[in-house]
Amino acid sequence: MCGIVGILGDIEAAPRIIDSLKRLEYRGYDSAGVATLVEGKIVRRRAEGKLRNLENSLENAPLSGTSGIGHTRWATHGAPTVSNAHPHQAGAVSVVHNGIIENYLDLRDEIVAAGAILDTETDTEVVAHLINIAMAEGMSPKEAVAHVLPRLKGAFALALLFEGEENLLIGARKGSPLAVGHGEGEMFLGSDAIALSPFTDRITYLEEGDWAVVTRSGAEIFDQDNNKVIRPESRSSVTSSLMDKGNYKHFMAKEIHEQPEVLGHTLSRYFDYSAKTARVDGAQALKFKDLSRLIVTACGTAYLAGLVAKYWFEKYARLPVEIDIASEFRYRETPVGERDTALFISQSGETADTLASLRYCKEHGAAIGAIVNVPESTIAREADMVFPTIAGPEIGVASTKAFTCQLAVLAALALQAGRERGVLSPEREHSLVAELTEVPSLALKALGLEADIERLSQPLSKANNALYLGRATNFPLALEGALKLKELSYIHAEGYAAGELKHGPIALIDENMPVFVIAPYDGIYEKTVSNMQEVAARGGNIVLITDQRGARECGNAAQNTVVLPDMSDIVAPIIYALPVQLIAYHTAVFMGTDVDQPRNLAKSVTVE
Structure with missing residues (x-):
């Protein structure tokens, strides 16, 4: 989850x-630090909390030097204090690290027994000590790293700086991403292309187990067996201007309002509007026609996008879907074979549990598809087929436009699967595609309700708990609404299938409990509204999210109603996600929480 950068430059680092x-702070913001070589010696500046605290430290005590490493931390081992902030140092070695060294306690005991004094509570510090010990025994930095890396168990990306070595950085990856950036007489290391975007668009991604010896003239890359290898250099499409909030107060607000545009881009990529058909290049590799089931795996909001898609695949393609949270799937020894297809969803394309699940399925011969927002990511590179969302970089930790663009891609895949399986008639496909073409304009209309949503969010900011209810594809949206509210406002919230209300959650209902009911007027509207009436009978404070007919039919049960335009069933989950996002956003703003960087969270979960 942490962010890493390393520079061998020609100006101050x-x-x-x-x-x-600043571009990596979405990966973690518990602490930050930088180390440079000043007259050959490692000098560090570190600060607890947000990156601005480190900036203040550097203003008061600037660092010179053209070679350096930096880090923004999401805390795993050890509290988010200055002493636990990276870079860590042992003798002539300084290190920044993303990941977890699982055997660090054993290594720590060994180092202490050898007489070393450790200064932190982290797992990372042992790496610096082990390499420093090896160098003290006469090894070069390169030899010491080659000696130590096989001893590290777990997932890690490392960038190492050495005293007296002005023209050397060493990076390594196992389970966590790391890339080499190529400049003109300069070289760089970074967690991803966003980190390197201010310096270069020429990127070499290290593969699993790789480590790289970087100098200003280039990089030598070695695999996990220490064989020298050549990895391809690619051009990144990420630009260095991504951190601009424009006229918005928060990145999340900007990204919510970008959805009409990015949904339009994504839909046009996957649908042929003139022929009114889904057009997913490479989807044939997923073998939809002959499948007996589709495996879908993801984490967090991406998992909820997959849960919506389960309804679509089963309805429009008559294809059974087995969906699981990646952290559960990877450990339950699911039977997977060569006749299976598995689909993995991840905004970053680096999610550790999702990547581990992908590798499990690949080892067992399944065809692998990936829906990602970062085409250069590890999940994208290891999949058989990649279906990129065209959301653009998402900086806010709480996913918004990535979620709706994932839904757009999944809708296209579901319709193509239905056509390939012969269960979706051309006429029905044409009708559904025509309905999906309206998504950008419907999204604009939904965003036009923001002022009303902001008003109803103010009293919500005083609540301690909230409940979200929905049926069918609105059930995953209820889960997503509760997740967003928890993430941003720290209000405890739960999402439930509306039909489960009587099986326990109804015991929570009183006049202090806000209950959000997501219920467009569809074939199950009356069932959902009957559950809403049960809430009303017990004094619950109801917010109904529906359409014009739904608002007319519900009577006076709801204290507040968000009225969206009429739309088809396949469009509704994409559009109804927007008011759910706005409710969480404005509630958090009223409460004064950090909307873009909620406490304890990070954007890219690259550790278990």
Whole structure:
């Protein structure tokens, strides 16, 4: 989850590292630090909390030096204090690390027994000590790293800086992403292309187990067996201007309002509007025609996008879907074979549990598809087929436009699967595609309700708990609404299938409990509204999210109603996600929480 950057430059490194870390702060913001070589010696500046605290430290005590490493941390081992902030140092070695060293306690005991004094509570510090010990025994930095890496168990990306070595960085990856950036007489290391975007668009991604010896003239890359290898250089499409909020107060607000545009881009990629058909290049590799089931795996909001898609695949393609949270799937020894197809969904394309699940399925011969927002990511590179969302970089930790663009891609895949399986008639496909073409304009209309949503969010900010209810595809949206509210406002919230209300949650209902009911007027509207009436009978404070007919039919049961335009069933989950996002956003704003960087969270979950 942490962000890493390393620079071998021709001007002072510290200001450039800070610039890069600003683009990586979505990966973690518990602490931050930078180390440079000043007259050959490692000098560090570290600060607890947000990156601006490190900037203040550097203003008071600037760092010179053209070689350096930097880090923004999401805390795993050890509290988010200055002493636990990266970079860590042992003798002549300084290190920044993303991941978890699982055997660090054993290594720590060994180091302490050898007489070393450890200064932190982290797992990372042992790496610096082990390499420093090896160098003290006469090994070169390169030899010491090659000696130590096989001893590290777990997932990690490392960038290492060495005293007296002005022209050397060493990076390594196992389970966590790391890339090499190529400049003109300069070289870089970074967690991803966003980190490197201020400096270069020429990127080499290290593969699993790789480590790289980087100098200003280039990089030598070795695999996990220490064989020298050649990895391809690619051009990144990420630009260095991604951190601009424009006229919005928060990145999340900007990204919510970008959805009409990015949904339009994504839909046009996957649908042929003139022929009114889904057009998913490479989807044939997923073998939809002959499948007896489709496996879908993801985490967090991406999992909820997959849960919506389950309804679509089963309805429009008559294809059974087995969906699971990746952290559960990877450990339950699911039977998977060569006749299976598995689909993995991840905004970052680096989610550790999702990547581990992908590798499990690949080892067992399944065809692999990936829906990602970062085409250069590890999940994308390891999948058989990649279906990129065209959401653009998402900086806010709480996913918004990535979620709706994932839904757009999944809708296209479901319709193509239905056509390939012969269960979706051309006429029905044409009708559904025509309905999906309206998504951008419907999204604009939904965003036009923001002022009303902001008003109803103010009293919600005083609540301690909230409940979200929905049926069919609105059930995953209820889960998503509760997740967003928890993430942003820290209000405890739960999402439930509306039909489960009487099986326990109804005991929570009183006049202080806000209950959000997601119920467009569809074939199960009356069932959902009957559940809403049960809430009303017990004094619950109801917010109904529906359409014009739904608002007319519900009577006076709801205290507040968000009225969306009429739309088809396949469109509704995409559009109804927008008011759910706005409710969480404005509630958090009223409460004064950090909307873009909620406490304890990070954007890219690259550790278990």
